[in-house]
Amino acid sequence: MKKKENSQHRSDPHVGEMKNMYLLGLDVGTTGCKSVIFTPDGEVISSAYGEYRLYHRRPGWSELDPKEVWNTTKETIRRSINKGKIDPKQISALSTSVLGDAFIPVDDAGNPLYWSMTTVDARAAEQTRWWEENFGADRIYRITGQPLTSSMPIYPLPKIQWLREHESEVYRKTAMFLCWEDYVNMKLCGKPVIDFSVASRTMMFDIAKKEWSREILETAELDENLLPETQPAGTVIGQLDSDAAKETGLSEETFVVTGGHDQACGALGAGIVESGPAMDATGTVECIGVILKTLSLTERARLQGFAVHHYVIEDRYFLFGFNPTSGVILRWFRDNFAEKEREEAKKKNIDVYDLLMSLAAESPLGAKELFFLPYFEGSGTPTFNRKARGVFLGLTLAHGKNEVLRSMLEGLSYELRRNIEAIEKHGTEITEIRAIGGGARSAFWSQLKADITGKPLVVPNVTEAAALGAAILAGIGAGIYENAEEALRGVYKEKSRFSPQAENMKRYNRYYDVYMRIYNPLVRIFDDLSELTKET
């Protein structure tokens, strides 16, 4: 497509034709699925959301029911088409953005044989430790780009080994182990193809060679035939099966295109195609991702917990850090200590988070020297310590709810800066922050992040960045866009921009210095707490 950049040319018959061509971005997440239909300009035609359950059959287990997820996904696609009141034939192509790590063992006929363990399912600690001790976490990192630690047994490979040991009947019957991207692709067009970005998370993919790692599979005694075909993101796999078309309401003419890992799709939706801008996706969890100039896998980055994936553009690599408890801490506060604000928000018909943000804004900068460490489920990158815990430090009688809230937002933002600095030390300069996710809705927090990091923060005009990223990949596959850069010229728009305020930056530099001195002396205490928790 040669997209016209000037909207005055909209009457051009070619563009008129284009206007009736749509792209569907599917976003299969941990607790629900979104189906969003976009114009090639990135405007949302319609959007639908369906929820499914996350099961915890045993402590430490966390699973999805594959049938339930697929049924919900089908229905969600159908609802988005109906809501859009469009002819399904108008959807040129679709791609899928998926949660990482989760996988499904399927039989010869493609039927699921077991639950789908998600990232936080912790059952494979022993198998993960085995790799640490016998293969080496450094070696795994050099091949796959994934930091390995037995305290976070998140990857599919050790979980597959767990299945072999504990569910041998399931393992014996398994014809393939699929991630959610390839599973959905198989359901839609019969071909279980996975893209490089999702494959990167399996702990079995050689990211430099762009193929399943022989070395790892041999060590695991795992047949490569059990794994799906890999392709770059944005590759056409086929067109809809007639059965799948009936089930979803889609047309058999629609192309199925490889999508990608949700963080990478989100970054693409936020307009990131090269090294420079950092994605800051703030939801329950916060992810900070950048495109690397060159593939670089250092020991320091591994120990800091930074994962390196294929990006959803070929030959570009995506490094990302995370804070496992970001927005979820605000929810924790809302649920436990903001009864009054919940009631007030209800009465005034406003969002309770907007109310909490306005309280935080009433506190002076620095929250009267109250500091907050947001490690409610261990720390993410770059301290990467599962034993870390949340801390309020510096309390006096002068601190009220406003200061407590502000200290929480400041602490979360200091962690963002800490990640940015670690990434920059890794060799990738960050020019600006692209904020997506629920956190980007708050102007106060966005300005805080700009002031604390010293980086301009841009909120793109997009609500569902991961679905948009997937739709862009679909469009590339279908030939609507020549490449991602071309797509984004039309699609990417800034909604708002927050520049660091010099005076605030200066003051926050001083607070950040102190913040950075808090963690180290606490490490030994976190060890003590962890011991105590084990004993009790």
Next chain:
Amino acid sequence: MKKKENSQHRSDPHVGEMKNMYLLGLDVGTTGCKSVIFTPDGEVISSAYGEYRLYHRRPGWSELDPKEVWNTTKETIRRSINKGKIDPKQISALSTSVLGDAFIPVDDAGNPLYWSMTTVDARAAEQTRWWEENFGADRIYRITGQPLTSSMPIYPLPKIQWLREHESEVYRKTAMFLCWEDYVNMKLCGKPVIDFSVASRTMMFDIAKKEWSREILETAELDENLLPETQPAGTVIGQLDSDAAKETGLSEETFVVTGGHDQACGALGAGIVESGPAMDATGTVECIGVILKTLSLTERARLQGFAVHHYVIEDRYFLFGFNPTSGVILRWFRDNFAEKEREEAKKKNIDVYDLLMSLAAESPLGAKELFFLPYFEGSGTPTFNRKARGVFLGLTLAHGKNEVLRSMLEGLSYELRRNIEAIEKHGTEITEIRAIGGGARSAFWSQLKADITGKPLVVPNVTEAAALGAAILAGIGAGIYENAEEALRGVYKEKSRFSPQAENMKRYNRYYDVYMRIYNPLVRIFDDLSELTKET
């Protein structure tokens, strides 16, 4: 008085006569004054309370208006007599328990010349530092028993020097510097006599020699004539002036007897006459006091902040530690984070603190490994660090309001244990805890303190321990009791007793071990916070 121990002898005419003799205990505190009329058995006949204002004319200043305090005191005495519907002649004697540290410069006629600076008035930091640097805090401790640090300029002597430097006209006119005990005594019977316990707090009293310290007064270039006569507690000074009798509603026949420092009076009211039981007075502040077997002033105790006073029994010494923010932290939580509970308590017509205690009781022991350091205004004994700040450490998403509340009570109780252990290391074994003040009202907290300290905790059957202690001193002065021991045989009664539960004790030992490891690594961070506060 030969008090009958058997109540069956109540018809004895001598006892009948005794029953119509009363003792008045006056308690002049920081924010209000209590007047309580007791029978010699310690039963309350009537009680009145009057409030006065604490003025903060400048940041760091904290003052009482002497005229306002005296007017309120007069009225409060009168109201207690009226409420009791007794003939004032029935009041054999009265004594006064007072806040320490506060003093009043008076002219020749006994009229106040200036405001009365209270303990926390911080203006004399420079003068206090002068003593530290030129005289030595260790030397001050060896003479007076008072730990001196310029970060806590609490004592009268440096404040008198501040007056000399900054209010020279006031200083020039001053005939005497009186504490509140001697001021009230002067008002009642014309003689400004101070007891040894209150004199101990002035930083001018030689506690071994029981006289004003020549050495210190000479260094300060302060004339001893500016200071009042000193006497042991429980010494008759005189009888009511006719003017004072008219002003207060008291009788001219009533004896005025030296009382004492409110903490020592409280301990006496809690039945403490010898080494063994520890007073634990939990109000806004928490004070832990014991009678020493022998006068012992070690360097360690000084650095830990333990003050040694004369007790209100001659030749007995009272050592006491403190936690500057105890109950006040619960009030802080109530005011900032318990809107829902405040409303609920109002609806159900119950005390909100009772409700908060019941929530804390719902948390498991150890608050799910959440720890709390209550240093909201610096730490008291034995860490004694003005720069310390409050900390919650160990937060996870599993912690709710119940755990936060329990962690606060546990943290406060760990501090009690820390003080008990420091006092025991100082050579005084503690046999049981006598709990008084608002904190003693909670059975849950009392049991927690017993479980955490491993000491039985007794709540005496007394609501106004300091006023009762003063009344006992009045009775000793008036000859109604031969001595404190005899008085307490009739007066002291247990209301409830909490024994440490073996299983809980064992578990808390483990938690306490971890608690004790938290403070040290934080000291450097507290220094950082203090620097930051200074800068901003």
